[in-house]
Amino acid sequence: MNHKKNWIPIIIPILVGLCIGLIILLIQEKQKAANSSYSVPVRKATPSVVSIYTQVLQKRPLNNQTGSKHSLNLGSGVIATKSGYILTNHHVIQNAQSIVIALNDDRRTHAKLIGSDPSTDLAVLKIELPNLISIKMGNNQNVAVGDRILAIGNPFGIGQTVTAGIISAKGRNSIGLNTYENFLQTDAAINPGNSGGALINLKGELIGISSAIYSSSGGSQGIGFATPIDDALNVMRDIIKNGRVVRGYLGLDAQKITQTLADNLLLPINHGLLVSDITKESPAEKAGIEVGDIILEINNNPSEDPFQIRRLIASLKPGTNISLIGVRGQQSYQANITLEKQPAMQRVTN
The missing domain is CATH 2.40.10.10 (Trypsin-like serine proteases)
Incomplete structure (x- = not known):
């Protein structure tokens, strides 16, 4: 009996080690299976992805007379909320006479266009159905x-x-x-x-x-x-x-200053944005900004990329005050400007 008792302290750790090893092996195999298949994320997301069928009336010449025909266009969309709002592209529903949504569970329904934004090619639709599954949003x-x-x-x-x-x-x-x-x-x-x-x-x-x-x-x-x-x-x-996207509006065009541009135009500095156009009666004109000015900063953000500045201005609401640091000739200046609402059908400037 004493001989058997002496083995117990040795056997128990071995058994525990074997159990831990088996658990680790099972976890590793499960991870391998997960890494080799996309079935889990697909199963989560597909119920929220829909097909969009639009009927568009197209005008065409017919025997030298004005005629028209209907064409059926196809796109996709995503159920963004359980209440039935759907995100899609503007070009998917552009000029649509009717919009039909086909869900992953084979249900079909007509959709109402809430609004669209050609500037970002996005649109929002609304459907009225029970038990909608909205997709989980990432970051x-x-x-x-x-x-x-x-x-x-x-x-x-x-x-x-x-x-x-x-x-x-x-x-x-x-x-x-x-x-x-x-x-x-x-x-x-x-x-x-x-x-x-x-x-x-x-x-x-x-x-x-x-x-x-x-x-x-x-x-x-x-x-x-x-x-x-x-x-x-x-x-x-x-x-x-x-019903639409409301964006801030400054009213100027500018291009990135490179070393070559600075040398060719004899600019006093080789960085920033060179103002190439000012829209009449725009906030930029009212603030005294002129063609040929160099913009160095807007709201303490360095002005190196005209696309980033355009997005910055657009992300701000009308009525927002911005601070602009610029250079004219050999003199630097600061301007405080109140953004306005972008005019309808306005050609896009910063």
């Missing part, structure tokens, strides 16, 4: 280049499709697709019909609204763009509240 501050992501939409009308890729770049702002650009770039396949669909992370959270592809053939070539969800939600809130 763009947590998005990094190299993150794995998934794109969900209805490419070519073949049905809901998931493609995988990574975030290739952030902050793309000079593509020339929209007035205000801050795109996430991805290599996930995005094709016609994906527009307005969801770009999600591996938690199943929405991080972007698929917007466009960069392609010479019309098909995916590994360069797709999506509007970050933080920007899209700001647009959505404005549209729901006001």
Whole structure:
């Protein structure tokens, strides 16, 4: 008996160690399975991604007389709230005579257009159905280049499709697709019909609204763009509240100063933004800003990128006071300017 008791202190640690090792092995196998499959985030997000069918009336010449025809266009959208607000692209619903939403659970219903914003190519729709599943929102501050992501939409009308890729770049702002650009770039396949669909992370959270592809053939070539969800939600809130996006307006055009530009124009400094145009009766003109001035700072933000300054001004509401530091000739100056509301159909300036 004493001999058996001497083995007990040895056997118990061995058994405990074996149990711990088995648990660790099971956890590792589970993690491997999770890393090899995207089924969990897809299962979370797909009920909130919808297909959008629009009927558009197109005018066409017919035997030298004016005629018209109806065409059916296709896009995607994302259920942003349980009350039925849907985010999509402006170009998906542009000129639509009727809008039909097809849900992932095979329900179909007509949608009401709440408003759209051509400057960011976003639109908000509303449907009235019970038991809607809204997507979980992500946070763009947590998005990094190299993150794995998934794109969900209805490419070519073949049905809901998931493609995988990574975030290739952030902050793309000079593509020339929209007035205000801050795109996430991805290599996930995005094709016609994906527009307005969801770009999600591996938690199943929405991080972007698929917007466009960069392609010479019309098909995916590994360069797709999506509007970050933080920007899209700001647009959505404005549209729901006001029917449109209300942006601050300064009324000037400017270009980035490079060393070459500074040398050619004999500018006193080689950085900042060179004012190239002032809109008449705009806040910039009222504040005394002139063509040829160099803008160094706006609200303590260095003025190096005209696209970033445009987005900064647009993000502020009319009535906001801004401080501008500029240079005219050899003299620096400070101007306090009150932003106004961007005029309707105004060509976009900062």
